[in-house]
Amino acid sequence: MERGEYYPLFETKMGRGRVVYRLFAISLFVAICLIWLHRFNHIITITTNHTQQEEEDDRGIWVWLGLLAAELWFGFYWILTQAFRWNPVFRHPFKNRLSQRYEHMLPEVDIFVCTADPEIEPPMMVINTVLSVMAYDYPTEKLSVYLSDDGGSEITFYALLEASNFAKSWIPFCKRFKIEPRSPAAYFNTIIDSADTTNLGHELVAIKKLYNEMERRIEDATKLKRVPKEARLKHGGFSQWDSYTSKRDHDTILQIILHNKDPNNSKDVHGFILPTLVYLSREKRPQYHHNFKAGAMNSLLRVSSIISNGKVILNVDCDMYSNNSETIRDVLCFFMDEKKGHQIGFVQSPQIFENVTKNDIYGNALLAISEVEFHGADSWGGPMYIGTGCFHKRESLCGMKFSGEYKHKWKSENDLFIEGNLQELEEKAKGLANCSYEENTQWGKEMGLKYGCPVEDVITGLSMQINGWKSVYYNPPRKPFLGIAPTSLLEVLIQHKRWSEGDFQILLSKYSPAWHAFGKIPLGLQMGYCSYCLWAANCLATLYYSIIPSFYLIKGISLFPKISSCWFIPFAYVIIGETVYSLLEFLLCGGTFKGWWNEQRIWLYKRTSSYLYALSDTILKLFGFSDSAFTITAKVSQEEVSKRHEKEIMEFGTSSPLFTILATLALFNLFCFLNVLKDAILRDGGFGAYEKLGLQVILCGFLVLINLPLYQGLFLRKDSGKLPSSVALKSSTLALALFLSYIFV
Ligand SMILES: *[C@@H]1O[C@H](CO)[C@@H](O)[C@H](O)[C@H]1NC(C)=O
Ligand SMILES: CC(=O)N[C@H]1CO[C@H](CO)[C@@H](O)[C@@H]1O
Numbered sequence: 001m002e003r004g005e006y007y008p009l010f011e012t013k014m015g016r017g018r019v020v021y022r023l024f025a026i027s028l029f030v031a032i033c034l035i036w037l038h039r040f041n042h043i044i045t046i047t048t049n050h051t052q053q054e055e056e057d058d059r060g061i062w063v064w065l066g067l068l069a070a071e072l073w074f075g076f077y078w079i080l081t082q083a084f085r086w087n088p089v090f091r092h093p094f095k096n097r098l099s100q101r102y103e104h105m106l107p108e109v110d111i112f113v114c115t116a117d118p119e120i121e122p123p124m125m126v127i128n129t130v131l132s133v134m135a136y137d138y139p140t141e142k143l144s145v146y147l148s149d150d151g152g153s154e155i156t157f158y159a160l161l162e163a164s165n166f167a168k169s170w171i172p173f174c175k176r177f178k179i180e181p182r183s184p185a186a187y188f189n190t191i192i193d194s195a196d197t198t199n200l201g202h203e204l205v206a207i208k209k210l211y212n213e214m215e216r217r218i219e220d221a222t223k224l225k226r227v228p229k230e231a232r233l234k235h236g237g238f239s240q241w242d243s244y245t246s247k248r249d250h251d252t253i254l255q256i257i258l259h260n261k262d263p264n265n266s267k268d269v270h271g272f273i274l275p276t277l278v279y280l281s282r283e284k285r286p287q288y289h290h291n292f293k294a295g296a297m298n299s300l301l302r303v304s305s306i307i308s309n310g311k312v313i314l315n316v317d318c319d320m321y322s323n324n325s326e327t328i329r330d331v332l333c334f335f336m337d338e339k340k341g342h343q344i345g346f347v348q349s350p351q352i353f354e355n356v357t358k359n360d361i362y363g364n365a366l367l368a369i370s371e372v373e374f375h376g377a378d379s380w381g382g383p384m385y386i387g388t389g390c391f392h393k394r395e396s397l398c399g400m401k402f403s404g405e406y407k408h409k410w411k412s413e414n415d416l417f418i419e420g421n422l423q424e425l426e427e428k429a430k431g432l433a434n435c436s437y438e439e440n441t442q443w444g445k446e447m448g449l450k451y452g453c454p455v456e457d458v459i460t461g462l463s464m465q466i467n468g469w470k471s472v473y474y475n476p477p478r479k480p481f482l483g484i485a486p487t488s489l490l491e492v493l494i495q496h497k498r499w500s501e502g503d504f505q506i507l508l509s510k511y512s513p514a515w516h517a518f519g520k521i522p523l524g525l526q527m528g529y530c531s532y533c534l535w536a537a538n539c540l541a542t543l544y545y546s547i548i549p550s551f552y553l554i555k556g557i558s559l560f561p562k563i564s565s566c567w568f569i570p571f572a573y574v575i576i577g578e579t580v581y582s583l584l585e586f587l588l589c590g591g592t593f594k595g596w597w598n599e600q601r602i603w604l605y606k607r608t609s610s611y612l613y614a615l616s617d618t619i620l621k622l623f624g625f626s627d628s629a630f631t632i633t634a635k636v637s638q639e640e641v642s643k644r645h646e647k648e649i650m651e652f653g654t655s656s657p658l659f660t661i662l663a664t665l666a667l668f669n670l671f672c673f674l675n676v677l678k679d680a681i682l683r684d685g686g687f688g689a690y691e692k693l694g695l696q697v698i699l700c701g702f703l704v705l706i707n708l709p710l711y712q713g714l715f716l717r718k719d720s721g722k723l724p725s726s727v728a729l730k731s732s733t734l735a736l737a738l739f740l741s742y743i744f745v
Helices: 018-048 054-082 095-105 123-134 154-177 184-190 199-224 229-234 236-241 292-307 327-336 367-379 422-432 456-466 489-508 523-533 538-555 568-588 593-622 639-646 657-682 686-706 708-716 725-744
Strands: 010-014 089-093 109-115 143-149 253-258 276-281 312-317 344-348 390-393 470-473 481-483
Touching: 018 054, 018 568, 054 523, 054 538, 089 327, 089 367, 095 327, 109 123, 109 292, 123 143, 123 154, 123 184, 123 199, 123 312, 143 154, 143 292, 154 199, 154 236, 154 253, 154 276, 184 199, 236 253, 253 422, 276 292, 292 312, 292 422, 292 456, 312 327, 327 344, 327 390, 344 456, 367 470, 367 523, 367 568, 456 470, 456 489, 456 523, 489 523, 489 593, 489 657, 538 593, 538 657, 538 686, 538 725, 568 593, 568 686, 593 657, 593 686, 657 686, 657 708, 657 725, 686 708, 708 725
Parallel strands: 109 143, 109 312, 143 276, 344 470
Antiparallel strands: 010 089, 253 276, 312 390, 344 390
């Protein structure tokens, strides 16, 4: 680098096609205003013209007010989502420059992996994630991996011990042959068996054998729910379970399995230092609230501060393995950039799932969020923290406020040394993970992750942004982390119920992005946060639109302008414009046409079931009633289910009130549509009579078409993934009652 010249460690590029998009958005906005105007006008006309058909109109006015409300909502919500599409930006790090300038003073990095339940998150999956992050291409003496096990499971601990042994061969193998990805399970999946006689071939056979043996031991222990006696005798760490009564009532269990400053035990087969590896299960007592993942993360923050004290912290879920061994170096380019790096508090990467099928029947990929909206958020000061695949500066996570003069010091004067031996260090660290430690402290309030909200990550990220930090969205073509997506409809709906409910509670909480953040973060970012926090609120307008127009179709009452009227134009423009735009956006993000169609279906299902429950539960909670309980999403799927998943057949399987709602709506619209067909055939004039009902017929037809897989699940399928007959019975009865109610009114 020449004197005075500045080569940044990363660059930021603007998205293409911004001007075209903005013009389109403005034209759509005009059309939306015309729709509002049309409704408004009509309502005025009804209320002032009390001469004719008074009775019918009086009833009609409520329907029209409802439509106006729904359309005001849709328009308002659409405006919120525009913040994210206005000015997307894309980031590119230069890791070669980083190596040239900073290779010898790279900061220490602490990696936190969180797991909570050995049944839902099998130990094999957890250690594959741990191994993938231990094998990062990064100086091992500066890398520490912490596993927080809120399940307090001996089996997970046993698996981690096994993994630490396996790492002694695995890490040198990865580095020697530069293999990718570095999660053993994922790597072995990519290998097609061949009679490879090269060096790699021989070593591969050997390492695969080691892996399979380890896998068998761990699977056996998992099945028997018991750790083998030999292992128990060999490792003193198991004695910590002596005082263990249940997962909700036990002492802190902490074990430094490997320590990169401990020269005796922590070396690989070639004698090179391994990363630090720590197991932690913080103390749990029934009388103390454990605060879920936020509590676990805060314990990790404290414990790690005396063991390794990395300045950069990576947080991953236990089901998200690293798919790129150079990610840490890429991300450090953002933090260590001499000009812009100081203000960057965290770097978020997208949540990408490995288990998504080609046409993504459950809309798991959330392409619009990861490929469009977060890039848009980045231009307003940064994306939200989503709880996994996120790198933080320790200082920003621990509650420090950013000020203009702040310069991050990467070189630490007081490097940590192990005082005394590892046992003393362990004892000291244990105290930091005790329940009582946080009493009368700022932990959970001003320090660390925030407590008191089911989606603690989002409020924590928001408050970092309020504290003056910026965040960066790092979304390279090769994704840094890969996770597992739910593979049945119910799991997807429940997951979204939880997310949307949590986000909605944020809006009502004291950390609300709507008022608490007002004036403290850019308006665009505030709008973006609100668009997520208001997911749940979408249910009302969507339900109204999927019931009322079809309902009035039966009686032949028109609620939209007829096709020949010029008021029809804005409606047509909004419908066609939004449809074509969302299709284009989806295809440009790498989706397929069928995938887009599937996503529309899931969009409808989430809004009419998950969000409805999220909204009503939030309101019930405000009045002190308890939550409707749904089981949490399982991350493993049985064989039959995953076969159907591969064939992209929708998985229902059980009965759930969520399904009853969906099936009732689907059947009701089917009845209405069949009624239209019947009339068209039997009446003179055929479809011509429907000219004034054009949009209602289209809407109803769309709802029938999108629900085809649901009708199949109700009546045509025979496999175990179909909808149970109890759901079919309940929903048919309800839908029929709804359909007939109008005729008899
Ligand atoms: C994961 O990494 C592999 C290389 O090991 C790459 O081919 C693949 O595209 C990556 N997956 C994703 C989703 O980016
Ligand atoms: C846990 C899980 O569902 N894993 C599946 C992910 O997808 C691959 C391929 O589609 C399956 O082989 C796994 O069983």
